[in-house]
Amino acid sequence: MIRFAAVAAIAAVLFAAPALADTSGSIKLSGTVAQTCTVAVTDAQTQLNILAGSNNVTVGSVVETCNDGAGYTITVASANGGSLRGTSPTVPPVSYTTIYDGQSGTGTVNVTRSNAQFGKTATVAVTVPANAQAIAGSYSDTLTITIAGK
8 A cells, every 4th residue: 555655656746747837927127216306596696776776687596406297386485575674673675576587576486387397597586666765774685495396
């Protein structure tokens, strides 16, 4: 009986169907690219003429880079709501208009890009209406440029 079992086992090994191999296979490749949006801001350190006015005067430039395929938004925000403030709180502020890459606004300007951009240069300019009655002193404001992918 042991001999029969051994012969049966040998026969099973000899006559077993060969293992089937596929004719093709696949390997999945994958990778990830993180969203990266940056601005490089250059301040032109321009002096504005408040008495005579300054029309569309370039005050800086921005290099935009954003790899979001859906685009991104640039926001230019004034710390003083679109006004140059004097050194004294009793000095009336001087309003101005911000122009970013051709789009203008007071206080905040939003510019929407519809696709990714790499190294796009944009100009920041301002227009200050003439104010012959401006009070003596220094006036200032700060523009903050922010980029955000969609």
